[in-house]
Amino acid sequence: MTEITYLEGIRQALFDEMERDPSVFCIGEDIGAFGGAFKVTEGLAAKFGDERVIDSPISEIGIVGAAAGAAHMGMRPVVEMQFIDFIANAYDILTNYVATARYRAFLPCPMVVRGPSGGYVRGGPFHSQNPEAGFIHTPGLKVVYPSTVADAYGLMKSAIRDEDCVLFFEHKYLYRRIKGELPAGDGAVPIGKARIAREGKDLSIITYAATVWKALEAAEQLEREDGLSVEVLDLRSLAPLDDEAIQATVRKTNRVLVVHEDTRTGGIAGEITARISESSFAWLDAPIMRVTAHDIPLPYAPQLEDFVLPQASDVVRAARWVAAY
Amino acid sequence: MTEITYLEGIRQALFDEMERDPSVFCIGEDIGAFGGAFKVTEGLAAKFGDERVIDSPISEIGIVGAAAGAAHMGMRPVVEMQFIDFIANAYDILTNYVATARYRAFLPCPMVVRGPSGGYVRGGPFHSQNPEAGFIHTPGLKVVYPSTVADAYGLMKSAIRDEDCVLFFEHKYLYRRIKGELPAGDGAVPIGKARIAREGKDLSIITYAATVWKALEAAEQLEREDGLSVEVLDLRSLAPLDDEAIQATVRKTNRVLVVHEDTRTGGIAGEITARISESSFAWLDAPIMRVTAHDIPLPYAPQLEDFVLPQASDVVRAARWVAAY
Amino acid sequence: MARRQTADGGRQGTTTPDRRRRTTGAAPRPSDLLTREQKLELYYWMRLTRTLEERLVALYRQTKVVGGLFRSLGQEADAVGSCFALERRDIMSPLIRNMGAMLVKGATPLEILRQYMAKGDSPTRGRELNIHFGDLDRGFIGQISPLGDMVPVMAGVTLSFKMRGQDRVGLVYVGDGATSTGAFHEGINLAAVQKCPLVVIVESNQYAYSTPTWKQTAAKQMVDKAAGYGVPGLQADGNDVLAVYDVTKTAVDHARSGGGVTLVELVTYRRKGHAEHDNQSYVPDGEIEWWAANNDPLDRYHRVLQEQLGFALSEIEPVDARVRDEVDAATEIAEQSPPPEPHDGLIGVYADPPAETPLWFREGTRAAVERNERAEGWGTWDVKSGEKGA
């Protein structure tokens, strides 16, 4: 099999699901013939036609609401946010309408909202966001954020097939930087299951998305320079969280670092810390510590962005501290 | 001095600040002659005129944006959300425009967004929300949520005088249920400082808003029935959090229960747990545990609402568990 | 804010049937094609709406209604006449003043009574308030509180009709106040561009809670918004049920034949407050009385039935009796309905997992309910007495 990029993995999943199921369609700004700002949907309109790959007005409320309505009627819409940052515009309709549809009204609302997320690409404060925390806070939504090609592909398949709304965060830093093969067979990756990205026994790093790669880089350095055996758990699914996998790694290594690119206060690391504290307090040999971005709107200049976002070197420094505790 | 309600405390602060500072004005739906859905602004239009107590169209984006623009020009707007639930509609402009104005553009943006929040009042899924977690996650915003009359009054004064945007959550269950006196003098309460609502030495309950009262009720019962001495810390300010006060109570009692009315996953309790874990791990004699609402859109029927929201009896049960650990 | 309304001002003038546009002319009106049964049915639905709401008021006063109570008094023609223009397979999304439309679409008084009383066997099993419920099979979708959101949702419902080549139409109601929301704007614009088979009904009932329309928009009339979306705009007297039917039928036919969206403004008047507690202190003296005396949709249609459509009083009166009986019967059953079981609240946030597990600090089933308080969330309180206003 040939290697493809993370972005191609997503595109391939869209392609496969649209081919498999005629009720799947895409809607978003500039996603048709143009293929989207990042070309994720390139080729889809040519293959499936304008009616299934719909260029929309600049209306995030409109397209999310329309997706919900179509989903009620049996369609399976995939909504693109041109940048995930603009999901903020649809916060009301996503958290109030979509998330509650099944519970309050027994309305099925199977839909995916996807878009390029995250920083490390000099996108500035409005093209680099990680808004996942605001959505894992909302019962009724599922949230995934893959870090590998196989997961990008496999989670998109599961997201489209899921009976509820799944927010699918794509890390734009990874779009073309990482390559991998797709597994043989269907390749769907279940939502709600974490992945051990690297086995280890001295310390667990729990993370997701781009910082999985920062953590792996740090883990190698720690092994090389400190002889530390670091386990890296890639959450993949943020809602629901894989409590079992989190518990397993914590009880194995007894030391935890939670790493994410999102800002610190109110980020998911807090939730993970609380769950570990509740379930595995007795297993902890050190405080659960967090490596995150600063609580600052992400600035644009490379010197500033790199300072505000967590880097592999930060993970190394923090891991040494936790290991030495 | 006579006792006034929590609601009257807020109204009095609005009145005093509008009188003191001609740049303060109010804008919101039905807040003028009608005085607002809960009558918080009653009498303000009669006193200060239609131009300073503006009835707006149903446009949460519009009024938050307009407040920001006016704030840039030196005004001090106070925006009412008819129910705080509708702040979701302004999520983009609050988190992207308002929160970042100072940092990215050196634009002052002193404004208050206030509104009736919280449950226990049979308001159903869209008139009972506690959306604070989505906003403490946003650098650049401040968030307060008082539980007493004096704090309702004093924090509103500070919020209006603050140089940045303050989200002021008012608990509608407390509006007319609690009474108190205003302190002599100015009475402004600094943002960022917690309050010890009850002193104790065996266990700390960290909480805010309506559940402060549930915690106090539980503390009394625990004292009476178990001889437990429970400290209750009322956070008052959620962003910034009072790390010092949190640390002090934790290091004093060594056992912590974090209680909030908000849903569990992604609620502020996670953030508080993480901060305690990081700063005071060595002082902990038991896991930090959370008492929160279920991860469910808040249902309407009393039987369901009471089941989904945390009750004093839940706090009692949880506190016993933590105390016995 | 210089612009002011006189007590009986221009607003009331807007109710003459002649304000209907583009539907006048020599061609027969769609309502001419209704059968005698259908014409009487229109009366039945309006009467059922009013009687059922009056029953709810009685239950509200007995504090058997858990939350607020929302009336459509004076707007029954608007809701009933418009929904009557739909086929069974069409989908409709009501707002808080559209109980009449829901009844036409098959919602039952029993469901509505149970829902208002937050019963365990109500359509939402106690999860949602008042008439916030729906049923895809009968063709109506339950609203949520955040105003405007149903417009993009219905854009999507009707987009699916178009994509699948189904011969179905959608209809969404929006209040004059809710036209100010971003959701309304994005939804109707998207539907217009996509030529979705959607009818958008703007109910100009002159108020949004306490806010008169002139504080809501500077537009002279709501129908002026149509051109900005490139769709036809129609306007009708919302208190004339046949006029409402006619204008909506025209829009529905337009949608069904591939013409896309129509914006229909129905001019009417909200005679009760926003909700039952609202004392309407903001309404100019005499305004409500004027409408009650001169422009009640039921009174008007009662006269039309007799004077223009040739119905005898003996044909109309049994309808009133039938409605009373039906509402009585439903009330009796609804009052017996059990409240929801607390644990039922854990089911169905997601399809998978199908239920939440009880929280760690809970053991077994609880009965935490101490008292059945009315949602303060809906109340306008009298500050002095600390009591809720009437």
Place this chain on the structure above:
Amino acid sequence: MARRQTADGGRQGTTTPDRRRRTTGAAPRPSDLLTREQKLELYYWMRLTRTLEERLVALYRQTKVVGGLFRSLGQEADAVGSCFALERRDIMSPLIRNMGAMLVKGATPLEILRQYMAKGDSPTRGRELNIHFGDLDRGFIGQISPLGDMVPVMAGVTLSFKMRGQDRVGLVYVGDGATSTGAFHEGINLAAVQKCPLVVIVESNQYAYSTPTWKQTAAKQMVDKAAGYGVPGLQADGNDVLAVYDVTKTAVDHARSGGGVTLVELVTYRRKGHAEHDNQSYVPDGEIEWWAANNDPLDRYHRVLQEQLGFALSEIEPVDARVRDEVDAATEIAEQSPPPEPHDGLIGVYADPPAETPLWFREGTRAAVERNERAEGWGTWDVKSGEKGA
């Protein structure tokens, strides 16, 4: 989607000056009252816009521009002519195609160059991109990326003028695409109801990124949206700088005299892609060339200056030279500017506390920058080569 445009279709027809409305007639045009110096100044600002953008293209190709580069080629008249109608004390909010308006308001080429290069002494000290910056003293407010948000913000700016009785006016630009946002709708509606002294300029440049206007709205023209907000709507040829000035001045005067909001549509054409990387594959053949050859705003005004306003070539050419010199000088300084200090990024999220403390795992000042990558966030990539398109 049946509606289609021909390559040189109706769209191009919209540029004839005669499409200006309500500004034609016997009365003198506001631009007739401009001095000779001012008329030449208009040319200066347009030339400066173009030359500065061309310089930025060169710097972009040298990868000295950190993020994307946004051109206003072909729209210089729209930005310059409209902003020229403001007084010094008025406040303007630009969008991405309004560098020209910012220059008129006093933004300097040096600031813009530093900003694009993310320098530490740029107006936002490296925090924000390209022309996202402002200065209240000079009367312009920096935009943010989420489209539409500046409309409610400017509603508030101008509301404050009204509340304080200040003799000031606001002007906000919005793209044809951004008219689809809820923020635009809520903002203009609120401003209209409040009769804020605000001019809303819709730049009909025929595209929003790759999306042609007919996929954005079914409205026949953007100016049709005015009636829905109850405000006057004016339209002008956006490539005729004097027509732009005239129509905007009319709207500004209307606002200043208490008349409230005007919606002004300027019909123009975006000759470059959304950003520099965009290869405009979606544009019909010949369309760009047609506009370049027949309707370039600088060419047109160059001719007008000579043929109608009596300027000699010897008066115009020194302007071009002056602009070149200014841009050269600014480039030289900007290139020498230092990058921001990492720790400067900790300052000023709040007034109080004035700075964030460094995170626990950081020690001392870091220099984490490994390479100066261009924001992939702005790029359309060539999938095959893995390279960014030109």
